[in-house]
Amino acid sequence: MEKVTPFLMFQDGNAEEAMNFYISLIEDSKITSIVRYGAKEAGEEGTVMHATFSLKGQEFMCIDSNIKHQFSFTPSFSIFLTCSSDEEIENLYEKLIEGGQALMPLGDYGFSKKFGWLNDRFGVSWQLTLPL
Template sequence: MDKVIPFLMFQDGKAEEAMNFYTSLIEDSEITSIVRYGSNEAGEEGTVFQATFTIKGQEFMCIDSNVKHAFSFTPSFSIYVACNTEEEIDELYGKLKEGGQTLMPLGNYGFSKKFGWLNDRFGVSWQINYV
């Protein structure tokens, strides 16, 4: 076994938009490869056949699914981010929350100084913690 990589499947041609959004929010993050569907292929031309990106060194893979599934992302799997300052958590949580859904608003829940859980506008779940 070489490695284990979280894999995100987008269903509405949003993979590239999501990667650009995530890598713009967190320093030391980048899109490392994109392979797109071409003309006359199974997916919509120009959408993501397969891509990889990193967030703070953690590698992810993603696709734009060419098949519409009856399921999407679930909060039972989330991306966990440990923030070093209160300013950092406030800014990141605020940007991820835009167009998304709050699961637990930023607050002190007794297990950390400040914690929040949300689904972003793409449906991906994030836990943001101020440690």
Template sequence: MKSVMPFLMFQDGQAEQAMNYYTSIIEDSSIINIVRYGENEVGDEGTVMNAIFKLKDQEVMCIDSNIAHQFNFTPSFSFYLNCDTEEELRVVYEKLVDGGTELMPLGDYGFSQQFAWINDRFGVSWQINLP
């Protein structure tokens, strides 16, 4: 079956750490599959060659890049998470902002009850919303 899914390329071997972090703070999320580099392969042994994880109903693919790139994540691509309750929004917000950067602090911007835009500790951008 063909599909389209977000793809995250992590540097410095952070893919598994990020997957574990995201699936621990977002309800109904899980790691589906991890394929690791083995001995004498092009990537560092034990790092993520390819992985798929699920955030609610959205599957996401990620890797640990074995090549040093001059670019990283940008806020022009972000995950947009609609939360069901204010408590869910606050828990996710507090965890994602820890070690990250607020692009738009948590507040009422007129288009929803509460909204925040954050770059997390891995540099991935998140828009968190309570409709």
């Protein structure tokens, strides 16, 4: 085995929008490659056939699925962020929750100084923690 990479499948043609949103929030992050569907290919022209991006050095892959599935993202798999300050966790939570859904509102649950769990507007689940 060479490596393990988390893979996100978007079904509404918004993989590129999601990647751009994520890299705008997390420093040291970037889109590393995008291959788009062309004319007369399986997916909608211009959407993401395959892309890679990194968040703080962690590589991810994603696509805009050309097949509508009966499933989407689930909170049982989430992106876990360890924050450095109160300001950072509050800022990230506020931006990620916009248009999304709180699973555990930002607060003190006893196992960290502050913790929050949410689904963002794309349906991707995030856990944010500020360690004790």
